[in-house]
Amino acid sequence: MDAASEALQRECGVVTEGLDAHIVTLLSCVHSVLPSPPVVSGHAALLPPSDDGVDRISDLPDNILGDIVSRLPVKDGARTAALSCRWRGVWRSAPLVLIDSDLLTVGSESDARADARRVAYAVSDILDAHPGPFRCVHLVCSSLEEYPDLLARWLHLLAAKGVGELVLANRPWPLDMPLPPTVFGMATLTRLYLGVFQFPDTTAIRGATAFPRLRELGLCFVAMLRREDMEFLLSRSPCAGDSMHPSELKDAPHLERLIIWSSTVRDDLPRLVKIGHAPSLSILGYLEPERHTLEVGNTIIKARTRASPNTTVPSVKILGLRVYFSIRNNAKMLPSFLRCFPNVETLHLESKETYQPTGKLSNKFWQEVGAIECVQSHIKLMVFYGFRGERGELSFLKFFLETARMLTKLVIVFNKGSFASVAEANSKVKPLFSTKWASRDCSLLLLESALPAGEDKWLLNFKTGSDFSTKDPFVCAVALGGCNF
Template structure:
């Protein structure tokens, strides 16, 4: 009997040792486990409580990452909603500090309760104390007035680092302006805010690094005076803007970079799926000496003023100032034109990357004395040229050929083919003949004919917030291209 008891005890110890060796994660400190749980989707984080007694208190005390957008799922083409009571329970059950709260109230089951009151109640929960990231969207409203910005947002003034306020309205004037001293990232989308309130809000964000203004109403002009901003993304609103007549102050018409000494990128979103092409907008660059990335500039953009150089649409009206800081330029042109691009290259003499999306077939881009004079008097520093919706016709080929024959440091030319082109070896060989690739100025250039099924384009048909705020990539168009063009096929390259 004693031998049997010892044997059982030995096996028990061996099992415990094996379990201890297997479950090494549970041996980590509570703080590390809390960080792991915080990174999980909300439901999965809460479910870790059932793993063992060791894990039971981790979720309740870990920094709360409550993403209600991920909680809402779509099955069989219908929205499976999360109830307001479920969210209230999560907030009441959690004892740890709040880190992130993200919601779209239009997808929540509110049982006819006022969305503004529900959101305000959630934001007052102790579980969200010291909140660092707040994103909410009341839902797209076709008619004003929109719900007011919750007054409870004020209590996060000393901790909030990321904020997205969408589908709401702001108090008029400076009295109710938010003061967010550590905020680094701000998105205002489908919001109603007056010009004075917007300026007061921006003035109350002394650490702001990236700003997105999309489809807002209540102001027609924005002056940027910030010594911290690195990136601005803007969608002024739809061109067929009937809501303009119902909105006090209208929509954005004039963006003025008055004093932005560290601004590196200005991204202009030309369209959004729900509202069509963007309306006309003027851009004045008074002082932005480090502006490195610009675009996409599109045909119906009224005026671009860079110092004393003025573009009206694609036409160069006055040329007195150059902007050597701009190295990445994106254009959305109805017709591909060397005249337009050469004018921009005169203004941006240090341009290294050029992205062009073409809408129409284009017109003649033959060689002229003006082009020859430009080549003789200017140093073309382009290293990369990307043409989207390339048709391979004479107009497009002549346009591309200009860079093939004259860009001496060109490293890459990417030709994304127009959908519907019938591909063949003969077609690609003919393109190489039309482009004169054998006579290329840069011997190290790589030519890629690229084809992709489905939607193409320089900018997605919806506002890409990540593209507007992601400062980790040196070229936001490359980063976006990689995310949205999965499935590319490189048909033929030439080394």
């Protein structure tokens, strides 16, 4: 890591000394996906005095002054209390924004953990002094493992003082630090992001209030030891519309998108993705047959699983899949996965490369695969990433073009450096024109990715991709050289 990147990580609260490179990457990704605070970090600029020396700002109504103070970095907001008795009251009544990175010493050469301890003490002082409410709180810079009881107290105070948005990330060790159960007492939360924690056992807190107003949930490298814990979390968040990383959706009637990023998984154990009652789920990905066991309703999806009302999720419109076309059993799962989502209109499909191929599926397999509802009747756009011109890829693409009646655009993206020239890339897609396309209105766009093979486009565009205001989170402009489609 270069000096500039390391300095940026320090500002975000990531201590890199002595950590495995894989862990540093993981922590960097966690911090990159956390929402940006609503105020700019740093020091507020002082307004120049008026020509006549009159303090016109103090003449503003209290509600406007409170709005100004609530938008300042926390240290600058607290300093306004020293101006006068009136300003002291303004600070105490303003809905406070607490960003603990604003409390770091600018340009400090001191030990990072010592600085983190000072931040922890300052956070405690602010939470004690201010009566609330807290409009937004970002706690990502404290050494939480040193003060587990203090963290529980913070959460209790935030619950009592009406926190609206909370971003809480462990800095940066241990990875299995327990999250205090007091997190479930914050009934005023509308947005919650948690990073690098072990989720508490919810067995003993079934009566907890949890999050009746929550609309956005982000779980970034949060370990859950029991599947029931995710069910508990979603059932206690009846308004939640977006979620990062949960894997079990037994009863999530308002959940709109499920984004799964599993590039940091080191073992070969499959992860269960279970979808039960999720009628609002419209965006899902990336599902990987190699890594994920998909369960819809009470049915484990296997190769040649046929579509039925009990095995489909009709609400999904945008789907992301990653497939090894050169691993026969992996590629065989693709039709079954596609059948689970009959109304998909946009498909993002990434062809993964492996150095241990086990055989490609023949054209005959795709000819005999049978009907796939979303391919035949609904998909309008497919983006195919990681194209190398292999036989397995071409066999699938031919099948797709021969059956996708509603397709209007096929975008094929090959990794930077995969081909020696544009002419070679064009020659690799030429076999697709020898087949009869089902859609007369379909166009094909061939693009070179800005990323070489082996680079994770989702990793590099994680921040943009996880922005819930983005219509299609899987369109990663960085991977397509800035191309929009």
